[in-house]
Amino acid sequence: MDKEATLYVIDLARSMGEEHSGRSISDLEWALQYVWDKITNTVLTGRKTLQIGVVGFGTDHTSNDLQDDDGYRNISVLQPISQILMPQLQALPAMLRPSKTDDRDVLSAIIVAVDMMAKHCGTLKYKKKIVVITNATGRIDDDDVEDTASEFKGKGIELVVLGIDFDDPEFGFKEEDKSPVKMQNEKILKTLVDLSGGVYGTMQEAIDELSRPNIKPVRPTPTFKGQLKLGDPEHYDTALSIDVERYFKTSIKRPPTASAYAVRDAALPEEDMSAVHSLYKYKVKDEESGGGTRDVERDELAKGFEYGRTAVAISESEQNITKLETQAGYDILGFIPVDMVERYMILDNSSMIVAQKGNDKAAIALSSLIHGLYELGSVAVGRLVKKDMSEPIITLLSPFVETDFECLIENILTFAEDVRSYRFPPVDRVLTVSGKELTEHRNLPSEELLDSMSEFVDSMSLVRGDEEEMCIDDTFSPVLHTIEGAIKYRAVHQTDDIPEKSEMFLAYSRQPEELQEQTKGALARLIAAADVKKVPPKTKGRRKYRETEKPLSGLNVDDLFRKQNRTQISPDNAIPEFRQMLEQSSDLNLVKDAVQQLASILQDWILRSFGDANYDRVLEGLGVIREEILGFEEPALYNEVLRDLKKKLTAGELGGNRTDLWYRIRVTKLGLIANDTSPSSDVSRADADTFMSLKG
Known part of the structure; x- marks a missing residue:
C-alpha cells in the first residue's frame, strides 16, 4: 500500500462562526461536515499508511515551527501528521471552534503546511495532499504566490482549495453581494491553484457529494x-x-459487525473500554450426578453432525480418513x-x-x-x-x-x-381432476390483461435514448452505508442524534416522479383489464387482534347456542366457555373474573395430573389467556396469573415437583408479556427472560 499524508488547513477565524447564504449553521460547522467525513473514512480503514494532520489558522494562539517570524502568527498545529486514532479524533471537535480574532493569512498557513509536509515525508515516497478550507474574508499577502506554487510542484504535493460560498461557474454557484476583499482573495487562491496544478472548488459542491456514497478503490490481491x-x-x-x-x-462487502465491550472503572487510566471475552462451559447429561448434568472439558467432546434429528459423532481419526x-x-x-x-x-x-x-x-x-x-x-x-x-x-x-x-x-x-427442486402447477393452463386441460379460466390471464401488463412493464423503462436512470454503477447498499455513516458520525458527535438521510440517499427507495407520471396511463389500463377493485375494510371488533366476520349464510350459529350472560366457567369445557365469556362483554371486571376462573381451573388440572397427563391442556389454556389478554391490551392480568403459577409450582403446592411443567412453559414461549410485545406492559425484556428461570 502506498503511504498517504493529508493535511487539512482550516480557517478558524471569528467570521467562520457566522451564518451565511440562508444556512441555519455557521460556516465552520457546515464546512466541518466535509472534514469529518474524510477523516472518519480514514480512521475506519485502520491503515497505518494513511496519515492525517490538521492546521488551524485565525486561531487565538500561535503554535507552529515558523512562529518566530511575525508573518506566521495566529497559526496553530492542532494535529501533527500521523495515523489518527479514536483518542485524537475525539479531541479535535473541541479544538475546531471559531476564535475571537479575524487576524489571519491563508497563504501563510499554506506555507506552514508545506513546511510540515516536507519535514514529515522527507525523501520517502508519499502521496501528499494539502486541503485548504476558508471563507477568504481576511487579508492575503500575495507576494509569495508564485514561489509557493513552485514548492507544491517541486515537492509533489497536491493542493485542494475548498472555499465557502466561492463562485464556481462550472458547478453553477455564485454568491450575491460579495465583498471586494473576498472577491480579490478568491482570485489570488485561484491563481495559486492554477499555478500549482491543484483543485479549486466551492464547498457547496463538496458538501453535495457527501450524500453520495463513495466508491472505494481496492488494490487487487491475487487469491x-x-x-x-x-x-x-x-x-x-x-x-x-x-x-x-x-x-x-x-x-x-458486508457492514461492520459489533463487538462486545465493557465500560471500565473511570478511575483507571487510558482507555475506558475493555473487550469482553467469552468463557464456554460444556455439560452432558448424567443421571448419577447432582442436577442430572456433569461438567466436561472441551477436549473430551467429539464433533457431532446432524443427520435428520440424530447427532452422529465422528472422531478426529475418522475425519482424517475422509x-x-x-x-x-x-x-x-x-x-x-x-x-x-x-x-x-x-x-x-x-x-x-x-x-x-x-x-x-x-x-x-x-x-x-x-x-x-x-x-x-x-x-x-x-x-x-x-x-x-x-x-x-x-x-x-x-x-x-x-x-x-x-x-x-x-x-x-x-x-x-x-439445488432444491419444487413442483408447481402450470401458470398458462388449468388441469382438472380428470386430466382435462383448460386454457380459459378465471385464474388464467386474458389476452387483454397480458397486453396491458406488457405495456405497463415497457412504460417503466429507465432507459431514455442514450441515458439510463438509476444505472447499476450508481446504486449502493443502504444497509452498509447507513451503518458505516452512523459509526462515523457517532465517533465525532458522541451525544447528538444521528442525522436524517439525505435526499440523494433516499432517491433509490422510491420510484422517480417522472416515471410515475409516465406510467399513469398504462397503469390505469392494466387496472381496468385486471378488474381490480378496492377491498372494503374489514369490520373491526372491539379488541386489537380480533375481527368480527359475518357467516356467508347470514346465520350466526354461535348466537343460537351461546348462553346469555355467562358468568361461570365449567372445568369440563373451560377454554371455549372462557372465550365465549370474553366475547359477551367488554367490562374489564368481567374479564378479570374470567381470567381468575380459568387460572384456578388450570391449577386444579395440574394438581390432579397423573405425571404430565394434563400438561398439554394447561399449556393450551395459558396460551389462550395470553392471546386474549394481548387483545384487550391488559398484559398485567396474564403476568399476574403466571407469577402466581410459578410461585405455587416452585413451592410444590400443585402436586409435588412440577418443574418439568415450567420447562415446557419456557419452551412454548408462554413467558411474561414484556413491553417489546405490548407497550402497555411494565415488564422489560431482560426482566421477562430472567423470570423464566426457576431461580429468577
Whole structure:
C-alpha cells in the first residue's frame, strides 16, 4: 500500500462562526461536515499508511515551527501528521471552534503546511495532499504566490482549495453581494491553484457529494497463483499448462459487525473500554450426578453432525480418513456448451483468471483458450485447490472478451445437494381432476390483461435514448452505508442524534416522479383489464387482534347456542366457555373474573395430573389467556396469573415437583408479556427472560 499524508488547513477565524447564504449553521460547522467525513473514512480503514494532520489558522494562539517570524502568527498545529486514532479524533471537535480574532493569512498557513509536509515525508515516497478550507474574508499577502506554487510542484504535493460560498461557474454557484476583499482573495487562491496544478472548488459542491456514497478503490490481491492445466503435463506432451493468477471480480462487502465491550472503572487510566471475552462451559447429561448434568472439558467432546434429528459423532481419526489429500492447482475437467449453464448453478462471488504478470507466453496461451471458448460458444468446468490439503472447488470458467481486456470469469458451481427442486402447477393452463386441460379460466390471464401488463412493464423503462436512470454503477447498499455513516458520525458527535438521510440517499427507495407520471396511463389500463377493485375494510371488533366476520349464510350459529350472560366457567369445557365469556362483554371486571376462573381451573388440572397427563391442556389454556389478554391490551392480568403459577409450582403446592411443567412453559414461549410485545406492559425484556428461570 502506498503511504498517504493529508493535511487539512482550516480557517478558524471569528467570521467562520457566522451564518451565511440562508444556512441555519455557521460556516465552520457546515464546512466541518466535509472534514469529518474524510477523516472518519480514514480512521475506519485502520491503515497505518494513511496519515492525517490538521492546521488551524485565525486561531487565538500561535503554535507552529515558523512562529518566530511575525508573518506566521495566529497559526496553530492542532494535529501533527500521523495515523489518527479514536483518542485524537475525539479531541479535535473541541479544538475546531471559531476564535475571537479575524487576524489571519491563508497563504501563510499554506506555507506552514508545506513546511510540515516536507519535514514529515522527507525523501520517502508519499502521496501528499494539502486541503485548504476558508471563507477568504481576511487579508492575503500575495507576494509569495508564485514561489509557493513552485514548492507544491517541486515537492509533489497536491493542493485542494475548498472555499465557502466561492463562485464556481462550472458547478453553477455564485454568491450575491460579495465583498471586494473576498472577491480579490478568491482570485489570488485561484491563481495559486492554477499555478500549482491543484483543485479549486466551492464547498457547496463538496458538501453535495457527501450524500453520495463513495466508491472505494481496492488494490487487487491475487487469491491464487499457479498453473491452469488441461491434462497431465508431467506425463503427456500434449497437455496444456498456463501460468495464471486469480483475482476477485465481484465480492460481497458486508457492514461492520459489533463487538462486545465493557465500560471500565473511570478511575483507571487510558482507555475506558475493555473487550469482553467469552468463557464456554460444556455439560452432558448424567443421571448419577447432582442436577442430572456433569461438567466436561472441551477436549473430551467429539464433533457431532446432524443427520435428520440424530447427532452422529465422528472422531478426529475418522475425519482424517475422509479428508482428501489434495495439492494446490487448477485443472480443467471438461467443456460444455454455454446454453447448458443455468443461472441457478452459479453461487457466491465471481473471480477472474488472467495470465501471470510479465509472462508473454502465458498471455498468448490463455488468449488462445479464451478466444477458442468464445468462438465455440462454450465454457470450461474447472477444479481449483487453493493450497495443499484444502477442499477442492468446482468452478465454471467463461470467456470474457473486450477490445482492450480479456480473461476467464470464474463462478463457483453448486453441488446437487445445494439445488432444491419444487413442483408447481402450470401458470398458462388449468388441469382438472380428470386430466382435462383448460386454457380459459378465471385464474388464467386474458389476452387483454397480458397486453396491458406488457405495456405497463415497457412504460417503466429507465432507459431514455442514450441515458439510463438509476444505472447499476450508481446504486449502493443502504444497509452498509447507513451503518458505516452512523459509526462515523457517532465517533465525532458522541451525544447528538444521528442525522436524517439525505435526499440523494433516499432517491433509490422510491420510484422517480417522472416515471410515475409516465406510467399513469398504462397503469390505469392494466387496472381496468385486471378488474381490480378496492377491498372494503374489514369490520373491526372491539379488541386489537380480533375481527368480527359475518357467516356467508347470514346465520350466526354461535348466537343460537351461546348462553346469555355467562358468568361461570365449567372445568369440563373451560377454554371455549372462557372465550365465549370474553366475547359477551367488554367490562374489564368481567374479564378479570374470567381470567381468575380459568387460572384456578388450570391449577386444579395440574394438581390432579397423573405425571404430565394434563400438561398439554394447561399449556393450551395459558396460551389462550395470553392471546386474549394481548387483545384487550391488559398484559398485567396474564403476568399476574403466571407469577402466581410459578410461585405455587416452585413451592410444590400443585402436586409435588412440577418443574418439568415450567420447562415446557419456557419452551412454548408462554413467558411474561414484556413491553417489546405490548407497550402497555411494565415488564422489560431482560426482566421477562430472567423470570423464566426457576431461580429468577
